Amino acid sequence: xxxxxxxxxxxxxxxxxxxxxxxxxxxxxxxxxxxxxxxxxxxxxxxxxxxxxxxxxxxxxxxxxxxxxxx
Numbered sequence: 001x002x003x004x005x006x007x008x009x010x011x012x013x014x015x016x017x018x019x020x021x022x023x024x025x026x027x028x029x030x031x032x033x034x035x036x037x038x039x040x041x042x043x044x045x046x047x048x049x050x051x052x053x054x055x056x057x058x059x060x061x062x063x064x065x066x067x068x069x070x071x
Contacts, residue, residue, distance in 0.1 A: 009050070013051055016053070027064075036068040045062065048062065
C-alpha cells in the first residue's frame with residue numbers, strides 16, 4: 001500500500017502549484033479531528049518548500065496547524 005504522505009504529495013504537487021482547492025482539501029482532512037501532530041505539520045512545510053508556487057491560504061493553514069500542534 002502506498003504511504004499517505006507520498007500520495008498526498010503527488011496530489012498537492014502534481015502541477016507544481018498548490019491551489020486553493022488543494023489547500024481546502026488539506027484543511028478539511030488535517031483539521032477533521034481538531035488536532036494536528038508534528039508529522040502533519042512537517043508534511044505541510046515540506047510541500048510548501050517543494051512547490052513552485054502556492055496560494056496565501058497555504059500559509060494560513062500552516063499557521064493554524066502550528067497553533068494546534070503546540071497545544
